[in-house]
Amino acid sequence: MGARYAFRFDQSACSGCKTCQAACKDRHGLPVGVLWRRVYEVAGGGWERVGEAWHSDAFAYHLSLACNHCAEPICAEVCPTGAIVRGDDGLVRIDRETCVGCRYCAWACPYGAPQFDERSGTMTKCDLCAADLAAGRPPACVSSCPMRALELVTIEDGADAAGAATFPLPDPALTSPGLVVVPHRDAPRAGPRTARVANREEVAP
Amino acid sequence: MTATHLGPSAHALPGERLVRVGCPAHNCGGRCLLVAHVKDGRIVRLEGDDRPDDTPADPQLRACTRGRAYLRRQYHPDRLLYPLRRVGPRGAGRWARISWDEALDLVAGEMRRVRETYGPGALFVPYGTGSYSQLNGSQVARRLMNLTGGCLGIWNSYSWAAINVATPTVYGTLQTGNQRQDWLNSRYILLWGWNPAEMRDGTNSDWFVKLARERGARTVCIDPRMSPSAVSLADEWIPIRPGTDAAMMTAMAHVMITEGLVDAGFVRTHCVGFDASQMPAGCDGEESYRDYVLGTRDGVPKTPEWAERITTVPRATIARIAREYATTKPAMLYQGYGMQRRAFGEQVVRAGCVLAALTGNVGIPGGWASGLANQPDGGCGWYVFPAGENPVKASIPVFLWAEAVLRGKGMGAEHGVQGAERLASDIKLIYAVATNCLVNQHANINRSVEILRDESKVEFLVVQDQFLTSTARYADVVLPACTQFETWGVEDGWKYGEEVLLMPKLVEPPGEAKSDYRIGAEIAERLGAGAAFTEGRDERGWVEWCLDEYRRTRFPDLPSLDAFEASNAGLHVKPVTRPAVAFADFRRDPEGHPLDTPSGRIEIFSKALRDLGRPDAIPAVPKYIEEWESPFGPEAARFPLQAIGHHTLHRVHSTHDNNDWLAEAFPQRAFLNPLDAAPRGIADGDAVKVWNDRGATVLPCRLTQRVMPGVVDIPEGAWWAPDAAGVDHGGNINVLTSERWTPLAFGTAQHTAMVQVERA
Ligand code: SF4
Ligand code: SF4
Ligand code: SF4
Numbered sequence: 035m036g037a038r039y040a041f042r043f044d045q046s047a048c049s050g051c052k053t054c055q056a057a058c059k060d061r062h063g064l065p066v067g068v069l070w071r072r073v074y075e076v077a078g079g080g081w082e083r084v085g086e087a088w089h090s091d092a093f094a095y096h097l098s099l100a101c102n103h104c105a106e107p108i109c110a111e112v113c114p115t116g117a118i119v120r121g122d123d124g125l126v127r128i129d130r131e132t133c134v135g136c137r138y139c140a141w142a143c144p145y146g147a148p149q150f151d152e153r154s155g156t157m158t159k160c161d162l163c164a165a166d167l168a169a170g171r172p173p174a175c176v177s178s179c180p181m182r183a184l185e186l187v188t189i190e191d192g193a194d195a196a197g198a199a200t201f202p203l204p205d206p207a208l209t210s211p212g213l214v215v216v217p218h219r220d221a222p223r224a225g226p227r228t229a230r231v232a233n234r235e236e237v238a239p
Numbered sequence: 240m241t242a243t244h245l246g247p248s249a250h251a252l253p254g255e256r257l258v259r260v261g262c263p264a265h266n267c268g269g270r271c272l273l274v275a276h277v278k279d280g281r282i283v284r285l286e287g288d289d290r291p292d293d294t295p296a297d298p299q300l301r302a303c304t305r306g307r308a309y310l311r312r313q314y315h316p317d318r319l320l321y322p323l324r325r326v327g328p329r330g331a332g333r334w335a336r337i338s339w340d341e342a343l344d345l346v347a348g349e350m351r352r353v354r355e356t357y358g359p360g361a362l363f364v365p366y367g368t369g370s371y372s373q374l375n376g377s378q379v380a381r382r383l384m385n386l387t388g389g390c391l392g393i394w395n396s397y398s399w400a401a402i403n404v405a406t407p408t409v410y411g412t413l414q415t416g417n418q419r420q421d422w423l424n425s426r427y428i429l430l431w432g433w434n435p436a437e438m439r440d441g442t443n444s445d446w447f448v449k450l451a452r453e454r455g456a457r458t459v460c461i462d463p464r465m466s467p468s469a470v471s472l473a474d475e476w477i478p479i480r481p482g483t484d485a486a487m488m489t490a491m492a493h494v495m496i497t498e499g500l501v502d503a504g505f506v507r508t509h510c511v512g513f514d515a516s517q518m519p520a521g522c523d524g525e526e527s528y529r530d531y532v533l534g535t536r537d538g539v540p541k542t543p544e545w546a547e548r549i550t551t552v553p554r555a556t557i558a559r560i561a562r563e564y565a566t567t568k569p570a571m572l573y574q575g576y577g578m579q580r581r582a583f584g585e586q587v588v589r590a591g592c593v594l595a596a597l598t599g600n601v602g603i604p605g606g607w608a609s610g611l612a613n614q615p616d617g618g619c620g621w622y623v624f625p626a627g628e629n630p631v632k633a634s635i636p637v638f639l640w641a642e643a644v645l646r647g648k649g650m651g652a653e654h655g656v657q658g659a660e661r662l663a664s665d666i667k668l669i670y671a672v673a674t675n676c677l678v679n680q681h682a683n684i685n686r687s688v689e690i691l692r693d694e695s696k697v698e699f700l701v702v703q704d705q706f707l708t709s710t711a712r713y714a715d716v717v718l719p720a721c722t723q724f725e726t727w728g729v730e731d732g733w734k735y736g737e738e739v740l741l742m743p744k745l746v747e748p749p750g751e752a753k754s755d756y757r758i759g760a761e762i763a764e765r766l767g768a769g770a771a772f773t774e775g776r777d778e779r780g781w782v783e784w785c786l787d788e789y790r791r792t793r794f795p796d797l798p799s800l801d802a803f804e805a806s807n808a809g810l811h812v813k814p815v816t817r818p819a820v821a822f823a824d825f826r827r828d829p830e831g832h833p834l835d836t837p838s839g840r841i842e843i844f845s846k847a848l849r850d851l852g853r854p855d856a857i858p859a860v861p862k863y864i865e866e867w868e869s870p871f872g873p874e875a876a877r878f879p880l881q882a883i884g885h886h887t888l889h890r891v892h893s894t895h896d897n898n899d900w901l902a903e904a905f906p907q908r909a910f911l912n913p914l915d916a917a918p919r920g921i922a923d924g925d926a927v928k929v930w931n932d933r934g935a936t937v938l939p940c941r942l943t944q945r946v947m948p949g950v951v952d953i954p955e956g957a958w959w960a961p962d963a964a965g966v967d968h969g970g971n972i973n974v975l976t977s978e979r980w981t982p983l984a985f986g987t988a989q990h991t992a993m994v995q996v997e998r999a
Contacts, residue, residue: 037241042242046471047449047471048471049436049437049445049467049468049470049471049472050467050470050471051303051304051436051437051467051888052304052888052904052905053301053302053303053304053307055304055904056304056307056308056900056901056904057286057287057307059308059900060284060285060286060307060308060310061284061286066899066900066903067903069903073904077943077944077945078944079944080913080944081912081914081944081947081948083948084553085547086547086548086551087547087551087552087553087554088478088551088552088553088947088948089553090476090478090944090947092465092476092478092944092945093944094465094470094944094945095470096470096471166248166250167245169250170245171245171248171250172245172248174248174286177248177286177287177289177301178287178301178302178307179301180301180302180303180442180443180445180446181436181445181446181449181471182293182446182449185242186245187241187242188241189241218470219474232941232943232945233941235906235924236903236904236905236906
């Protein structure tokens, strides 16, 4: 396989501003409810009163996520019609002609990438701004980020993907995602028992 | 892993025209570049700055989520298309469409009638920043007024009232900030209530903090709420009880004084009033700053223990931050603005400036004097379009417009009136352009609308806007204005910008909407001042005039408008390679370059303030003063929680509230700590009622550890949506806020409000 595209996401610098999300919606004309790129807020910790003082170990960080164009795309595996295909360019695409909108891919994808679009009655998702890529231009989300926290990079298969396991991301061994995460300083403290996605209503409409 | 180097991003699809354009300026805190794709008379896409290079000297002006989602506002089905006239009582929401001629005849006629009946001081153009592109916005209404006899003037702002007045009491100027490229020289940055990730405070301010961190600066954010800046820009977050920042600052001074961390040499040569040895002339024997901090006179040493009880910040943390800030050189204490929109908001401004002075961080690279921090090289021009001179000399603080409606006649200095002993009239006519400050954004909405409903007070209210805002609902006549994309405009960078952004007209306005400028010109015509108003120029002609002005003052290489437009660059930049440092001359030679203060020095003790004779509200040295509504007062028994309202990226104040992409991204919620929710039986997502004696609002809540216990956070700007009983269902915090103003600046103190929360 060799080199393939990946998003490099500097979580330590992400403010959760969702400019990437808006840029993606603008680029692809997406309606409310369809989020090819989503920004998760992870939060945890708590508060303790000691005398008059509040001691807090509260923490939060963000995760901006699209489709990771995985090397082993489980969405494609479960699709009963074969509508999802990983191309030679490493991009995982949904063929809207073949897709019947059964949503199996949405249930299977551990990243929440496939999104049902009522207008077409099919699944849709991030196409890595393929038309732009082909013309040598960066994806809309990447060039939009005011914090310069998103990059498009190329990685070798089997490259170290440690950050890509940052809570609440799944074990990258599952799908081999094209995702490199520079973890926020508080990410090591987060886990299923110590943190949660605090803005679920914003990312899973 | 390899970075991919892809080229510039913007490209036109077939049939599209690409135009680089300044983001539709509103008072967002940024000025960014967009690339508009225009096809068949419609904008179909908005990309961001696509210049290939992105350096600290000349960074890309990447638009925020609101800029990128602007088309959802631009093409919103609720855009105002025609002039409307109220039918039925004011505020009842019944309208009839009228022609422009009918509308403008009526408006001009009322302006003439009120002027003749009550005098020019009865006319009023409120503070308004809803449109902000020199040619579109409230400044054209001011020009109209000024050319037709004048109107009651305004001074100060909603955003920066206390900091605007308090900063010069210390430094004699508002130009206290180093250029941002200099932040990279800092070793330590206190983001004190400062949240550039959301309120921007100049496009790229958040990014410059990121760069400073990459260069090794340690950053600490002090805020009642773990803001996005606390998450993404700070190494540490310190929650602090709202309204008590001055107490923590004072205790930090205590640590510095008692541990010998004060830069004594700098204080001796550059300051007055720190201790008994350097009191201003005529103030010998009065309480110096040192006296206050050590409690020499009042018997209360302002120790970290003292401040812990007030602020809830652990005493050890206060002492540690004091030592870090005093010993890590150079260091910045950057003051946010929310904490000065509070009772006694002047004190926190002065206290922060004094800490900067005590640590000797004034006038050096990597340091920061605190205060308002306009740029030493002149900085942003704000208003360049010539509003002209107001023949009426009397002006009121912007925040006191309602008082001038209720009891304007006879109002004087005790209400902040400037330019006249007393006002000659109540406000009788309001021409509200690009403002939602009469209802949505002003304090105590229920009071404001009661005042507006009374047609014997404000006899005529005309509102000019793009949507039927909460303020427009109380209008007698509504005039439909266009967006920046539908007319010509120009701006320079917000606060920091070293750039001029062109806003060419891209598309026609919808329906019969017109530019604010055009409307002003047509009213002026009816009042016999048409030629004086336009001077023969259209909008584009005035943009040319503004470019001349920018060229004359700060941008000598600015191209002509024709060349600017032909280049399709959208912006003209003056790269900053050698960032200016405020007070560098004064630092070097305080005798040769004295400050513009009475003493010529940094006034830790202000004789001018002392001479006001109100030591309990306006002390001569900065003090912590308990707020008039607080967790410490009797009001806390019924209303135990503090309500604060942050700036959300859902909106720019009230602009964009109806933008569906932004509502999806940042739904309006009351943010509440689980420790406050549990005893009230409130679960995450429940609808809650937040209320006090002034009003009530019902909205869904989100439980979060990111807001400290005792605080409910309702992002400001949501559109007021009252039910029949007057309970708001839009999540508007201003049904809870108070119209009481700060003592010195007559500024808003809207963040000082105690409330109760219950399940709705
Ligand atoms: S635009 Fe950048 S900083 Fe903002 S949410 Fe997306 S990745 Fe984070
Ligand atoms: S690469 Fe393109 S399609 Fe994918 S998330 Fe970014 S903007 Fe959206
Ligand atoms: S910060 Fe202001 S100017 Fe910049 S994109 Fe956002 S809304 Fe537009």
